[in-house]
Amino acid sequence: SYKVRLNKCYFIIGLCLLELSGIDLTYAQDDVRGGRLSHRNHYFDLGRVALEESRYEEAVNHFDKGLSYDAYHLESYYLRGMAKENVGDEDGALTDYNIILHMIPDHVEALFARALLYFHQGKLENAEDDLKRLLITPMKETNAIFFRIANFESGVSSVMTMEGKEAEIHNYLGLVMNRLSKPDSAMGHYNKAIALNGTDANYYVNRGLLNEELGNHEEARLDYQSALAIDPGNDLATYNLVRLSDDSQSIDIYTDLIKTDPEFGQPYAQRGLAKYNIGDFRGALNDYNKAIEIDGENHENFLNRGLIREKLRDFGGAYNDYSKSIELNSQYAKAYLNRGNVLTKERHFDRAIEEYDRAIELDPSSAITYYNRGVARYSNKERMGGCNDVKMALNLGMPAATKAVSKMCVED
Secondary structure (H helix, E strand, C coil): CCCCCCCHHHHHHHHHHHHHHCCCCCCCCCCHHHHHHHHHHHHHHHHHHHHHCCCHHHHHHHHHHHHHHCCCCHHHHHHHHHHHHHCCCHHHHHHHHHHHHHHCCCCHHHHHHHHHHHHHHCCHHHHHHHHHHHHCCCCCCCCCCEEECCCCCCCCCEEECCCCHHHHHHHHHHHHHHHCCCHHHHHHHHHHHHHHCCCCHHHHHHHHHHHHHCCCHHHHHHHHHHHHHHCCCCHHHHHHHHHCCCHHHHHHHHHHHHHHCCCCHHHHHHHHHHHHHCCCHHHHHHHHHHHHHHCCCCHHHHHHHHHHHHHCCCHHHHHHHHHHHHHHCCCCHHHHHHHHHHHHHCCCHHHHHHHHHHHHHHCCCCHHHHHHHHHHHHHCCCHHHHHHHHHHHHHCCCCCHHHHHHHHCCCC
């Protein structure tokens, strides 16, 4: 167990940090072996119960009072840090973890909690340092509980203890290294996590997501299947596996997901996309209507519904959807491109060219945008501009532009 007898230096550091955190240390001078510890334990127990029941602000207040009676109680700092994270006081939580680590630099609970907080804040290099330090820190017996993150998102999904911590640390290092654009290192850490603990579905999901990013779709599919073999109810593995499945098959799986949670919008959108791919445009439109009804702030849903409306020749509705997508995300190049396409179909070439101009400004590497602007310019009797655009599309890797170049770039 940890030694609580600290030297004078650590004592001064702890008091200074306590002063900075705003704790009032001027309570009655009860006997340490009697009243003060009794009060500390009383408030610690109240804080622990409040934390377990998600009454986080109340928990912070109880831990504050307990620490005023015993400024050395590390568990109070640790649990108060967790409570502060849950009320959004990340700086306060970081101070609590730092107090512990100033006193005991190899306190694995605080080190792990700080690493996860750094990860959540996007301080990836700091998170990496703490996680690598954990790998070489001797472990002590502990019953402490930690938050864990199941995937690339920052939401808390479950809890863990430090038992078997090496696999979990490698999992988090995989997450960190992937966000640092070091996929080889990330893959190595995921492989190590799975080698150490092959019964955690989340490790396979995280590796599957990385395999998808690397274009290894078959490996990703196998990872998601492995995750579901361990945890058949893992929604993230199911969702990602469906995305890699045949559209006809995936429709049935999305339908099952919708039955499980009819107020979750994403399965409607994905089922709509699958229906679009097999030509069921009316069914796709109905699904996207429902997805937008549930989540009216998703700019991609409006873009995709606009594509469906184009297929149904509802150009006015498509234009409105693309406009809404731009309203939600003014930097979304695809929405300007598609709005330009609608205007081209309706022979409003001047306005279409303006939309393509904006799309190219946002994404100058888009061959299809240059191609479509070239067609609009040529149709608008701007032959030189049209010729230059389709040549640019060809140079950007669009072989289909070859025929347009031969037609539009012929001198009279």
